Every structure is written in C-alpha cells, then in structure tokens.
Amino acid sequence: MSASAITVEGLGKRFGAVQAVDDVNFSVERGEIFGFMGHNGAGKTTTLRMLLGLTRPTRGKATVLGHDVTLATLEVRRAAGYLPASYALPPDMTAREFLQYVAAMFAIPPATARARGEDLLRRFGLEGAADRKLRGFSTGMTQKVGLAQALINEPQVLFLDEPTSGLDPLGRHELLEHLRGLSQQGVTIVFSSHILSDVETLCRRVAAMHHARLIACGEIAALKREHGAATMDELYLNLVRRQAS
Numbered sequence: 001m002s003a004s005a006i007t008v009e010g011l012g013k014r015f016g017a018v019q020a021v022d023d024v025n026f027s028v029e030r031g032e033i034f035g036f037m038g039h040n041g042a043g044k045t046t047t048l049r050m051l052l053g054l055t056r057p058t059r060g061k062a063t064v065l066g067h068d069v070t071l072a073t074l075e076v077r078r079a080a081g082y083l084p085a086s087y088a089l090p091p092d093m094t095a096r097e098f099l100q101y102v103a104a105m106f107a108i109p110p111a112t113a114r115a116r117g118e119d120l121l122r123r124f125g126l127e128g129a130a131d132r133k134l135r136g137f138s139t140g141m142t143q144k145v146g147l148a149q150a151l152i153n154e155p156q157v158l159f160l161d162e163p164t165s166g167l168d169p170l171g172r173h174e175l176l177e178h179l180r181g182l183s184q185q186g187v188t189i190v191f192s193s194h195i196l197s198d199v200e201t202l203c204r205r206v207a208a209m210h211h212a213r214l215i216a217c218g219e220i221a222a223l224k225r226e227h228g229a230a231t232m233d234e235l236y237l238n239l240v241r242r243q244a245s
C-alpha cells in the first residue's frame with residue numbers, strides 16, 4: 001500500500017471538446033489537510049469526482065489509500081466521504097432520517113448506523129433539530145448535515161468542495177475547528193475552496209488549478225516566499241498572473 005493517502009499521476013479528464021483536467025500530479029499525506037484552490041471552472045470538482053470514483057479519468061492514474069480509483073471504485077467509495085459543493089437535501093426527511101438513509105446506502109448495519117447518527121447529531125449540535133424536516137434548515141445547519149452525512153461511513157479520507165461557502169464567521173470557525181479535530185484523528189482531508197483565508201487557516205500545503213492544469217503545489221509558506229506574496233490572495237493572484245504573462 002502507498003505511504004501517501006492520495007496519489008495523482010498525469011490525471012486528465014475530457015468532456016467532449018472540453019479539457020476539464022489536464023496532466024495533474026500531486027500527492028497528499030495521511031492525516032494532512034490539503035488545500036485546493038482555483039477559479040470557477042478550473043477543474044477542481046472534476047478532479048475531486050475522479051478521486052472519488054464518480055467520474056472516470058480519460059488519462060492518468062490516481063490512488064486513494066492505495067486503491068486505484070478506476071479499478072477499485074467500491075473500496076474507494078467505502079473509504080471516502082464527500083461533501084459536494086451544492087446538493088439538495090431531501091426536504092421531507094428529518095436530519096435523523098437522512099443520516100440513516102445515507103448509512104443504508106453504505107450498507108451499515110442498523111444498530112451501528114443509529115449509534116453513529118446520534119453521535120454525529122451531537123457532535124454538530126443538531127440534536128435539537130434532529131426531528132425537524134430538512135426544508136427550512138439554514139445554510140449553516142445544512143452544511144453541518146452535509147458534513148455529518150459525509151462522516152457516516154467513518155471515512156479515512158474526506159473530500160470537501162466549498163464546505164465553508166455561505167457560512168457566517170462563527171459557523172466557519174466551528175467547521176474549521178471540526179476539520180482540524182478530524183485531521184488530528186488521522187483523517188486525510190482535501191479542502192477545495194475559493195475562501196483563501198480558510199485555506200490558509202487550515203492547510204500547510206496547497207495546490208492551485210488554472211484552466212484545467214496545476215499551476216502550483218507545495219507548502220503555503222514556501223510558495224509565498226517563492227512568489228513574493230505577503231497574503232494568500234496575493235499568492236493566488238501572482239500565480240494566475242504569471243500564467244497570463
């Protein structure tokens with residue numbers, strides 16, 4: 001088994017005429033929170049979806065916990081949790097019912113599923129709202145339910161697409177703290193976000209995508225030094241401007 005939690009080699013995805021991801025290479029260590037940044041349409045979501053075995057690469061290879069994402073899709077799905085950038089929660093289910101529904105999709109035995117569901121509701125402070133229909137949940141509560149469902153299978157690797165967007169400062173702080181706690185327990189996290197201050201708060205290493213390609217990958221501190229940037233925003237802008245020149 002690979003020492004890295006995630007390895008990506010020459011990964012590419014073409015949708016018809018659109019090259020969504022092109023020759024992407026990086027690796028993520030176990031327990032690391034790895035930042036993924038890039039403008040709209042840069043190819044971040046497509047990369048995450050390939051790593052989850054939800055979209056088949058047209059080029060290259062990737063492994064998650066040593067499992068090839070194309071050949072061992074089931075093992076990858078079992079080991080991974082996913083919070084998509086946007087998704088609709090079933091409006092007529094309660095939070096408690098929804099977690100059981102997701103657990104059933106992973107074929108988690110009912111007694112275990114119930115115990116995990118109650119634990120997650122507690123951890124995210126959702127006990128009071130557990131029996132309320134999901135319609136009418138605030139953005140913050142919806143994100144908490146989203147993260148809770150991503151954790152129901154006790155994943156060793158977590159893929160989060162824009163998890164803090166739309167959250168107020170307190171909600172963001174709580175979520176970031178939660179992610180830090182998971183990483184301390186050994187969970188590997190890929191954190192894709194446009195909110196660069198969140199990326200900086202949480203991650204030591206980042207990758208930046210631009211027009212389907214990786215334009216930088218490394219430690220934030222070293223990248224800032226290398227590109228003469230004082231802030232994360234400046235680093236990102238310098239990276240993108242360098243491509244344009």
Ligand SMILES: Nc1ncnc2c1ncn2[C@@H]1O[C@H](COP(=O)(O)OP(=O)(O)OP(=O)(O)O)[C@@H](O)[C@H]1O
Nearest residue numbers: 015018020038039040041042043044045046047085
């Ligand atoms: N199923 C698909 N069919 C055709 N084109 C697609 C499909 N999925 C993504 N694309 C295209 O691939 C490119 C990369 O999209 P992707 O969603 O991966 O970017 P992103 O970096 O996640 O953007 P955002 O930050 O807006 O979520 C875009 O040009 C997008 O239109």
